Amino acid sequence: MSQETLPAGAGKVAEHNPEVWNAYAELGRACAEAGPLDDRTRRLVKLALAVGARAEGAVHSHVRRATEEGIEPAALRQVAMLAIPTLGLPTGVAALTWIEDLTER
Known part of the structure; x- marks a missing residue:
């Protein structure tokens, strides 16, 4: 999901704290790939x-x-x-x- 399509609250986090948002997104990817x-x-x-x-x-x-x-x-x-x-x-x-x-x- 691109930053442009994020809900308002999440978009603000991504805009103001991109390092936090990127880490959160990476955690989501890792969890999704953790099983079958x-x-x-x-x-x-x-x-x-x-x-x-x-x-x-x-x-x-x-x-x-x-x-x-x-x-x-x-x-x-x-x-x-x-x-x-x-x-x-x-x-x-x-x-x-x-x-x-x-x-x-």
Whole structure:
């Protein structure tokens, strides 16, 4: 993700502290390459982690990237449905609404 396409908060970090942003980006790359998961699976796992953290901005970010990567909205909605038995109905429903913020256009 280029600095021009970063959300406002992350863009400010990248602009004012490029060494921190570059280290963070490198950590992300290293973690992604640390195992056998393919790109699609990694994206869905990251979405699930954002759901579990109840991080609306991160959910939106991963949904945006997932759709750009060709992951179908039904798969993204299934992540929210899978959250229900583990994280509870309110968390799963919140995640579903955050996912649909970007997939129901």
